[in-house]
Amino acid sequence: MIIRNFGVRHGRQVLSAPPSAPSCLRLLSTQTTTAVAGNEAAVEQLAALSATHAAREARLAAKRQEREIAAMPSKFKKFIAYQKETEKLGSEIERRYLPDEIIRNPPHDASLEDLLAAQCHMGHHVSRWNPANSRYIYGQRSDIHIISLEQTAAHLRRAARVVEEVAYYGGLILFVGNRKGQMPIVTRMAEMAGACHLFQKWTPGCITNKDVLLQGGQLKIVDETDRELQGFDEHLRDCRPVTPDLVVCLNPLENYSMLRECAVATIPTVGIVDTDADPSWVTYQIPANDDSLRSVALIAGVLGRAGERGQQRRLEDAKQGVVAWQTPKDVTTFVNRVNKNIKAEAAAKEKKRLAEGGPDDNGLKPADLMTEEEVLAEMFGPGAVPSKY
Amino acid sequence: MARGPSRLLASRVHQTATEHLSSTIYPNTYNPPPPWVNALANIPPSEIWTRPYPEQHSLTPLHLPKSRKTPPKSLYRPTKIAHPEDRLRKDFYGDHPWELARPKLLMEIDGKDARYYDWSKGMRQKGMKLSGESVVQRQLWLMEVGGMTKKQAYDKARKEFYQLRRFEETEARIAQEEARAYGAYFGKTVTQVGMELEDKEYNAWLKWAGEEIEGQEMERQAAYANDIDLPEVEGEEVVDA
Numbered sequence: 034m035i036i037r038n039f040g041v042r043h044g045r046q047v048l049s050a051p052p053s054a055p056s057c058l059r060l061l062s063t064q065t066t067t068a069v070a071g072n073e074a075a076v077e078q079l080a081a082l083s084a085t086h087a088a089r090e091a092r093l094a095a096k097r098q099e100r101e102i103a104a105m106p107s108k109f110k111k112f113i114a115y116q117k118e119t120e121k122l123g124s125e126i127e128r129r130y131l132p133d134e135i136i137r138n139p140p141h142d143a144s145l146e147d148l149l150a151a152q153c154h155m156g157h158h159v160s161r162w163n164p165a166n167s168r169y170i171y172g173q174r175s176d177i178h179i180i181s182l183e184q185t186a187a188h189l190r191r192a193a194r195v196v197e198e199v200a201y202y203g204g205l206i207l208f209v210g211n212r213k214g215q216m217p218i219v220t221r222m223a224e225m226a227g228a229c230h231l232f233q234k235w236t237p238g239c240i241t242n243k244d245v246l247l248q249g250g251q252l253k254i255v256d257e258t259d260r261e262l263q264g265f266d267e268h269l270r271d272c273r274p275v276t277p278d279l280v281v282c283l284n285p286l287e288n289y290s291m292l293r294e295c296a297v298a299t300i301p302t303v304g305i306v307d308t309d310a311d312p313s314w315v316t317y318q319i320p321a322n323d324d325s326l327r328s329v330a331l332i333a334g335v336l337g338r339a340g341e342r343g344q345q346r347r348l349e350d351a352k353q354g355v356v357a358w359q360t361p362k363d364v365t366t367f368v369n370r371v372n373k374n375i376k377a378e379a380a381a382k383e384k385k386r387l388a389e390g391g392p393d394d395n396g397l398k399p400a401d402l403m404t405e406e407e408v409l410a411e412m413f414g415p416g417a418v419p420s421k422y
Numbered sequence: 423m424a425r426g427p428s429r430l431l432a433s434r435v436h437q438t439a440t441e442h443l444s445s446t447i448y449p450n451t452y453n454p455p456p457p458w459v460n461a462l463a464n465i466p467p468s469e470i471w472t473r474p475y476p477e478q479h480s481l482t483p484l485h486l487p488k489s490r491k492t493p494p495k496s497l498y499r500p501t502k503i504a505h506p507e508d509r510l511r512k513d514f515y516g517d518h519p520w521e522l523a524r525p526k527l528l529m530e531i532d533g534k535d536a537r538y539y540d541w542s543k544g545m546r547q548k549g550m551k552l553s554g555e556s557v558v559q560r561q562l563w564l565m566e567v568g569g570m571t572k573k574q575a576y577d578k579a580r581k582e583f584y585q586l587r588r589f590e591e592t593e594a595r596i597a598q599e600e601a602r603a604y605g606a607y608f609g610k611t612v613t614q615v616g617m618e619l620e621d622k623e624y625n626a627w628l629k630w631a632g633e634e635i636e637g638q639e640m641e642r643q644a645a646y647a648n649d650i651d652l653p654e655v656e657g658e659e660v661v662d663a
Contacts, residue, residue: 150533198461296431359454
């Protein structure tokens with residue numbers, strides 16, 4: 034190695050690079066530094082050098098970290114001060130549009146402005162119209178039909194009243210919307226109205242062929258305050274599947290078979306009728322745009338709220354003892370049959386006990402099965418007790 | 423929907439259900455109506471299929487044919503909705519077609535946006551971006567309330583608009599310059615990106631064309647080579663034979 038050229042050749046590298054033991058050794062010695070067998074002293078020296086270097090590095094890093102931590106509070110204070118100073122700069126958004134808001138918290142009634150903002154007035158291309166809808170159409174513009182929002186609002190209120198009343202009378206409501214993106218809308222409105230929902234394909238025959246298609250579906254018997262009643266297992270096993278009392282359809286065009294089944298089975302239906310739909314498919318029409326999710330969400334939200342009101346009214350009245358609905362015929366038949374069996378069993382037991390002349394094993398006396406007046410008549414003979422009136 | 427009277431099935435569900443319930447075959451049996459029958463007793467469905475004479479929207483009166491022999495056509499069709507702004511809008515965008523290329527907000531939150539604007543106060547409105555619609559609305563206000571003719575109002579509105587646009591553009595340019603001075607960079611411009619894409623296509627074509635030329639040259643050479651080879655092969659065969 035030529036020593037006089039050392040500074041020229043390696044000076045820059047040596048000064049800039051961190052002092053590392055292997056490179057120094059390499060520059061200052063002519064002999065090889067690779068650990069070969071029998072050169073253990075050199076290997077030990079190398080290890081000791083690198084160990085001291087690493088320790089020094091670690092000490093330096095720890096000191097640096099301490100310094101940084103010590104500087105942190107003042108820096109944080111400065112940051113907070115800067116944030117306070119600048120937080121009033123720039124623009125503020127006063128009103129913002131949240132697409133989910135109309136699903137999460139729908140209004141109880143839709144004003145004409147709400148309907149307009151939700152684009153309920155947009156119909157289809159004029160060539161696709163169904164002339165049966167002409168009384169819902171306000172005019173045409175840019176080759177599409179514009180639905181009259183006054184008609185929409187009036188029909189929507191009527192439909193909301195229908196949903197509310199059916200919920201109040203304890204009817205089973207089904208909400209159907211099986212277009213893409215309608216799932217959250219349908220589930221939310223069913224949740225509000227305490228109803229059932231369908232966001233997939235309607236299986237044709239679920240009403241007209243219910244005994245086959247819906248066999249074994251889960252049912253429960255509830256009282257007027259919606260508490261489940263026990264002792265109806267036998268009935269629930271044997272009874273027929275139920276049909277809804279009201280069907281609300283958000284897209285009638287895709288659900289023709291369902292609406293037809295409802296009409297045949299005399300189930301009232303509510304549907305959103307766009308300018309290309311047939312208003313005679315449903316019982317209660319709501320002329321509106323059924324292609325915009327915002328429009329559908331607004332209308333569905335109003336109907337869901339109506340159902341919610343109906344359920345609340347029903348439960349409040351039930352607490353006061355007012356029940357607007359009557360027990361279905363099959364349930365009444367079952368209850369009567371069960372009562373009759375119980376009475377027959379008791380009578381048989383009584384007869385058996387009398388025949389044997391043994392003591393009453395269950396503690397029941399004939400007097401327990403009689404009314405008060407019958408007992409008195411038994412004791413004192415008929416006519417002994419004067420009638421109250 | 424089915425044809426005939428069954429088209430009315432859906433509309434007449436309540437009548438059908440009450441008829442079924444009032445059956446006199448077993449008059450004394452317990453037969454409660456389904457819950458909806460009582461619920462909907464006082465809410466009849468609205469009438470359907472009626473075609474009222476539609477509202478007439480055209481600004482000019484309807485021209486009916488003079489002859490009694492030809493009945494008026496499409497009397498019951500919905501008419502076209504026309505607004506006084508339509509013509510003004512068409513004129514403005516005809517003169518300034520590139521205004522249509524600017525982004526536009528189509529959505530309303532509460533549907534009352536038109537009530538928040540006051541066109542007597544000038545072109546700038548709170549919550550509305552400056553656009554051709556501002557010119558149209560301002561012009562209409564000047565015509566209807568300011569008592570100007572269409573041309574005068576257009577000139578006034580459009581000059582206000584030009585001034586505000588100039589102001590906006592200058593503001594944007596200065597903001598950009600300031601940002602650049604503070605070290606911001608905005609990447610490539612649209613033109614640069616377009617030129618790069620174009621260059622890429624040219625280079626790809628150049629490569630493809632070179633390959634094509636090479637292939638054709640090789641084919642040509644191969645064809646000549648066969649011509650030369652043929653007599654030799656024949657000669658060899660002759661020699662072998």
